[in-house]
Amino acid sequence: MPELPEVETIVRGLRAAVVGRRILGVRFGKTDFVAEPAVIAERLPGSRIASVERYGKFIFLVLEPAASEGARCYFFIHLGMTGQIIPRTSGSPIAPHTHVFFELDDGRELRYTDIRRFGQMMLVPESAMEAFRTKLGPDPLEITETDFLALFRARTARVKALLLDQSVLRGMGNIYADESLWRARLHPARIAANLKSAQLVALHRAVRKVLEDAIRLRGSSISDFLDAEGQPGEYQLHHRVYDHAGKPCPRCKTTIRRIVVAGRGSYFCPRCQAPPRKTSRPPHKRRSAPK
DNA sequence: CTTACGGCCTGGGTGC
DNA sequence: TGCACCCAGGCCGTAA
Numbered sequence: 546m547p548e549l550p551e552v553e554t555i556v557r558g559l560r561a562a563v564v565g566r567r568i569l570g571v572r573f574g575k576t577d578f579v580a581e582p583a584v585i586a587e588r589l590p591g592s593r594i595a596s597v598e599r600y601g602k603f604i605f606l607v608l609e610p611a612a613s614e615g616a617r618c619y620f621f622i623h624l625g626m627t628g629q630i631i632p633r634t635s636g637s638p639i640a641p642h643t644h645v646f647f648e649l650d651d652g653r654e655l656r657y658t659d660i661r662r663f664g665q666m667m668l669v670p671e672s673a674m675e676a677f678r679t680k681l682g683p684d685p686l687e688i689t690e691t692d693f694l695a696l697f698r699a700r701t702a703r704v705k706a707l708l709l710d711q712s713v714l715r716g717m718g719n720i721y722a723d724e725s726l727w728r729a730r731l732h733p734a735r736i737a738a739n740l741k742s743a744q745l746v747a748l749h750r751a752v753r754k755v756l757e758d759a760i761r762l763r764g765s766s767i768s769d770f771l772d773a774e775g776q777p778g779e780y781q782l783h784h785r786v787y788d789h790a791g792k793p794c795p796r797c798k799t800t801i802r803r804i805v806v807a808g809r810g811s812y813f814c815p816r817c818q819a820p821p822r823k824t825s826r827p828p829h830k831r832r833s834a835p836k
Numbered sequence: 837c838t839t840a841c842g843g844c845c846t847g848g849g850t851g852c
Numbered sequence: 853t854g855c856a857c858c859c860a861g862g863c864c865g866t867a868a
Contacts, residue, residue: 602862624861626860661862700839711863768860768861
């Protein structure tokens, strides 16, 4: 569920709520999405939350060790599709699918809830941070126009697949890819290398505009996004095409369609966003019948 | 190297 | 009411 604007909203909320707090203990429910839970349960207690940051769709807590000895470390949380992380008073009712509890020194606990458990948690030592960072592409809000164009120039993948690829740009997801492509009037299945510079410039601007507007409205709440205060966002009220199949395009009134591109439901206006002229890719192989 | 696709997990909605 | 099926904001491993 959460893409860059939702994660940014959560990070801002967590900053206000938990920076400066000390972690007293960690308790787990299911741990199949946690890297080395035993190490986490041993290392985190006693540490102080020095800051909360976003890196693409990852949230990370910068943790200072209890005493002067020990190195600071970085605790990464990825929310996957259905993850939520919200501070609650200890003893308050526990939502179903809550699997991690970080007990704080002020009588509250940070709770991690994740229905589908597509999220991730891991402790990253300082020495591994550089390797971690370089696996992801630039931030779509920071990249220059020149660098943005260079990302798409020599790529034969569909433009939407590249927008969703975190090693190309960090933070875009399915909603904001579709909304950006609509603004830029580009069909999601267009081959990136076939796009003109002006079209890529338009895409860069669209991405920035969509993400900035979405952050301003505290993200999109489709079914279960809640920020760190447990509040929904409002950008879903401003979606132009996402989940709008059958509704009129806000620009030209043509009926919005849903197709599958890069394995994801993709919403677009068949008139504003002209399909690729001719597929230069090999014809679709017919799937053989299962078994 | 690059691209495409099934799988992971649970729940909500739809149609029979 | 039940059941089968499809869909969901993400990403990883594997195959071609």
